[in-house]
Amino acid sequence: MLSRRTFLGTLAAAIPVAALVRRAHALAVDDITASPRTLHALAEVMLPAEVGRAGTDGATTNFQRWIAGYREGAELLHGYGTSALERSGPTPATRWAAQLDALDAMARKKGSPSFAALELDRRREIVRAELTALNADRIPPVERAPHVALALLAHWYATPDASDRCYEARIGKETCRPLASSARRPMPLTVVRT
Amino acid sequence: MSSSVKRTVVESDVCIIGSGISAAMVADRLARTTSARIVVVEAGDEAPPLGQRYALRDRYLQYGESPWPNDHLEGYEIEGPLQSRSMQVGGLAMHWGGVTPRWSPEDFRTRSLFGVGTDWPLSYDDLEPFYQEAEELMGVAGEQGPASMDPRSKPFPMSPIPLTYNLTLLREWTAKAGITMWSQPVAKNSRPYGGRAECCRNDTCTPICPIGAKYSPDFTWDRLRAARRITLYPRTLVRKLVLDERSMRIAGAEAVQRTRTDTGTPVEFRAKRFVVAAGYVWSAHLLLLSASSRTPAGIANRSGTVGKFLTGHRNQQAFISLPLRLFPGMNGQHSLLSKQFMRTPPSDRYLRHDLRVWESSFGRGPRLRADDGTLMLGDDIMRDWRARTRTGVARVRAYYDVVPDRSSELTLDTTRRNAWGDPLPKLAFRDAPESAALRDYSIATIRTLFESMAKAGNGTVLQTVEDDGPGWQDHPAGGCRMGDDGSTSVVDRWGRAHDHENLFIVGAPTCVSGSCANATLTFCALALRSAAELARSS
Numbered sequence: 001m002l003s004r005r006t007f008l009g010t011l012a013a014a015i016p017v018a019a020l021v022r023r024a025h026a027l028a029v030d031d032i033t034a035s036p037r038t039l040h041a042l043a044e045v046m047l048p049a050e051v052g053r054a055g056t057d058g059a060t061t062n063f064q065r066w067i068a069g070y071r072e073g074a075e076l077l078h079g080y081g082t083s084a085l086e087r088s089g090p091t092p093a094t095r096w097a098a099q100l101d102a103l104d105a106m107a108r109k110k111g112s113p114s115f116a117a118l119e120l121d122r123r124r125e126i127v128r129a130e131l132t133a134l135n136a137d138r139i140p141p142v143e144r145a146p147h148v149a150l151a152l153l154a155h156w157y158a159t160p161d162a163s164d165r166c167y168e169a170r171i172g173k174e175t176c177r178p179l180a181s182s183a184r185r186p187m188p189l190t191v192v193r194t
Numbered sequence: 195m196s197s198s199v200k201r202t203v204v205e206s207d208v209c210i211i212g213s214g215i216s217a218a219m220v221a222d223r224l225a226r227t228t229s230a231r232i233v234v235v236e237a238g239d240e241a242p243p244l245g246q247r248y249a250l251r252d253r254y255l256q257y258g259e260s261p262w263p264n265d266h267l268e269g270y271e272i273e274g275p276l277q278s279r280s281m282q283v284g285g286l287a288m289h290w291g292g293v294t295p296r297w298s299p300e301d302f303r304t305r306s307l308f309g310v311g312t313d314w315p316l317s318y319d320d321l322e323p324f325y326q327e328a329e330e331l332m333g334v335a336g337e338q339g340p341a342s343m344d345p346r347s348k349p350f351p352m353s354p355i356p357l358t359y360n361l362t363l364l365r366e367w368t369a370k371a372g373i374t375m376w377s378q379p380v381a382k383n384s385r386p387y388g389g390r391a392e393c394c395r396n397d398t399c400t401p402i403c404p405i406g407a408k409y410s411p412d413f414t415w416d417r418l419r420a421a422r423r424i425t426l427y428p429r430t431l432v433r434k435l436v437l438d439e440r441s442m443r444i445a446g447a448e449a450v451q452r453t454r455t456d457t458g459t460p461v462e463f464r465a466k467r468f469v470v471a472a473g474y475v476w477s478a479h480l481l482l483l484s485a486s487s488r489t490p491a492g493i494a495n496r497s498g499t500v501g502k503f504l505t506g507h508r509n510q511q512a513f514i515s516l517p518l519r520l521f522p523g524m525n526g527q528h529s530l531l532s533k534q535f536m537r538t539p540p541s542d543r544y545l546r547h548d549l550r551v552w553e554s555s556f557g558r559g560p561r562l563r564a565d566d567g568t569l570m571l572g573d574d575i576m577r578d579w580r581a582r583t584r585t586g587v588a589r590v591r592a593y594y595d596v597v598p599d600r601s602s603e604l605t606l607d608t609t610r611r612n613a614w615g616d617p618l619p620k621l622a623f624r625d626a627p628e629s630a631a632l633r634d635y636s637i638a639t640i641r642t643l644f645e646s647m648a649k650a651g652n653g654t655v656l657q658t659v660e661d662d663g664p665g666w667q668d669h670p671a672g673g674c675r676m677g678d679d680g681s682t683s684v685v686d687r688w689g690r691a692h693d694h695e696n697l698f699i700v701g702a703p704t705c706v707s708g709s710c711a712n713a714t715l716t717f718c719a720l721a722l723r724s725a726a727e728l729a730r731s732s
Binding site: 044138143153175176180186 | 275278355393523572
């Protein structure tokens, strides 16, 4: 039996009518937003533990916002040296919603009521198997991620927070910062490693 | 178009076609120094106002969306390497990097000094006051380089953008390699200037500065419009320049005011003087489109060189791993600059190039697979990322100059037409034989320099690339070449068309050659010099 998410994904793929696709996108966003437990449980698998509960919550919420804000057919930055124009592709929300559904379905096969109810190691096994099956070999641009786990990962690793954690310094890339302070070595960031 | 459609006529003293950075320089100078009635005509739409730019930047960062939506005309897919599809009030300088080196004195005399290329009909000294004027108009923050490499008569308007911690370390490294480098001059505010904010390192100068710390022409247009010194017509495409019936003067410019629903309303601009300031593509394109029975090869084209000698430069760049603890993201678009290699060829073979150095995170991003192919999740990704960023990476790039061939050209493409039936341009860049013969030597010499730089810092060249696409050159210019001889050039040393006393072509298209450094400041200086002559001869 098709779940609601799978049905929506199938519908959006099968009937490429703009209004219907927009509706499917909106429903998928609603679905992901209304029950974020699976997404949150996935974030615990994908992100470093040091971000903690608050960091995982923030990453999940920001990713949900990203999905909600996605616009199909938007004009993309046109580069130099060409007159070609590009537009954004179909919404990934329907596909990702279906993948979240599939994670729950796999958990149920393992006797758990949901993906979120599984121990972290068991969740990790499932995700690893999914990404291996997809031959995932790199962190893609968010919108092109073939799996919601990679999308979530790509979204967080592009943030100033991720960069600051990596360098253990308060760099704050792409944020508004005093010009003069750039001459100094960035202040250290204390990372609590788990 | 139906003949029953009413044609609007707009009269002025000076009609400027195009609203990019060169047009803004001309309008600004004329507004300051004359009482001329000035009209500016722009094919594209208004750019989004400053207040919307943080939101537009956010969409760009989050989704890769263009922060300048609808900055183009539909149906303008052309053959050849167009620099940018962008067409809006402010032109390409709405999304430029704001990088403003002056060219070197040698750029204007390569034939006399090195036996290569063509000398310009003007010298660096002729242009120097206009470089200064352009820097003051835009607001350039710069550091004075060694006087022998970086001659200037007055200080920069603003102190330099500070070197980041990263760039300070990288400058120490280049010094070990025997290279003198300093802070790249930029049209970005190191302090509040011209009513605009100080740079706060948002680091998206290209494609969008959200606070107006980087100069863009919309600020000039806003000021001149507020002062009622110009009238600007957006969404108005000039299709043809028309000759006076009894002379070779330009009498008018036939245009169409675009609408979203149909092909638009015809407008005729009549003026005492016309200034074509539409960049290296659309300037020559308009002149060729303006062919008539009296000028069958197009306006200003007695020499047959309109659209010819398109010029620019190419680059080689390398990513060099260094045993330095760097922190990418501190001000990533800012760089070090050296003009050490722009002075004289290092050997008997001709090669001149600039040199710039940036912080980089090339090859140092987070990754999914470890070296052994293991899929990583959670802590493993961050642990791996940290381990790989203990040492830093520098991006090093050299622009080297290319001597253009006459066949490096823009022509009319009769197989592709716009909505009004006008042929679109077709572009092809070609090196002069003397330049083509030097290409391999140029690349090899620059790569050897990169290797020696890496060695001086106990580093390794990770990758060397040319980031120009096939057939493409950086900072393109030319197409309406200046010269003293009307049989071999389109405009004189002031930008006045040899064939039409009241027609000026300004900025990029008038360049004889493209140097080996970013070109916009030179386009601006040339445009201001043309404006000075225009005002003088009014």
